Amino acid sequence: MTPAEIADVLEISGQAYTSLLRSLPAQLASWQPAPTEWCVNEVVGHVIEAEKRGFAGRIRTILRESEPKLQSWDQVGVSRSRRDCERHADELLKELESTRRESLALIRALKPEQLDRAGMHPKVARLTVNDLLHEWVHHDGNHLRQAYANVQVYVWPDMGNAQRFSSG
Numbered sequence: 043m044t045p046a047e048i049a050d051v052l053e054i055s056g057q058a059y060t061s062l063l064r065s066l067p068a069q070l071a072s073w074q075p076a077p078t079e080w081c082v083n084e085v086v087g088h089v090i091e092a093e094k095r096g097f098a099g100r101i102r103t104i105l106r107e108s109e110p111k112l113q114s115w116d117q118v119g120v121s122r123s124r125r126d127c128e129r130h131a132d133e134l135l136k137e138l139e140s141t142r143r144e145s146l147a148l149i150r151a152l153k154p155e156q157l158d159r160a161g162m163h164p165k166v167a168r169l170t171v172n173d174l175l176h177e178w179v180h181h182d183g184n185h186l187r188q189a190y191a192n193v194q195v196y197v198w199p200d201m202g203n204a205q206r207f208s209s210g
Contacts, residue, residue: 048175049128049149055182056142072127075195087126087188097178098145104161112161
């Protein structure tokens with residue numbers, strides 16, 4: 043995929059996150075399917091942090107420096123410290139929309155010769171801008187599915203006999 047195509051996909055997935063979060067009652071957005079699983083608010087918070095730290099953040103570092111050492115980050119610890127299950131969806135929406143808007147501008151401004159620039163990650167080794175762009179699409183899709191899976195689990199008990207359509 044080209045950067046323009048990736049930007050288009052990420053723009054739509056960003057809209058999907060915001061549309062879903064806007065549609066959910068606060069009780070569902072902050073509901074955790076299990077004690078160690080993220081609520082939808084936390085999924086969105088993680089997507090924001092991953093974008094700032096992992097995707098756009100790393101791409102900016104790679105563009106600014108020659109073969110930089112990239113930093114890993116404590117995803118679970120950061121998620122815990124954000125306390126997103128306790129936050130109002132409007133706060134998360136503003137943060138996501140602003141972050142995604144800046145990221146899309148970054149992606150759309152990339153030049154072909156910048157795609158092969160790279161940095162060294164302590165866990166996965168050398169990562170190019172192109173690698174990060176494609177992982178970003180993958181990551182966004184995984185967490186969008188996770189958010190929708192939370193909604194599915196939440197509504198399951200209220201489906202009554204309609205559960206039989208899904209369990210056969």
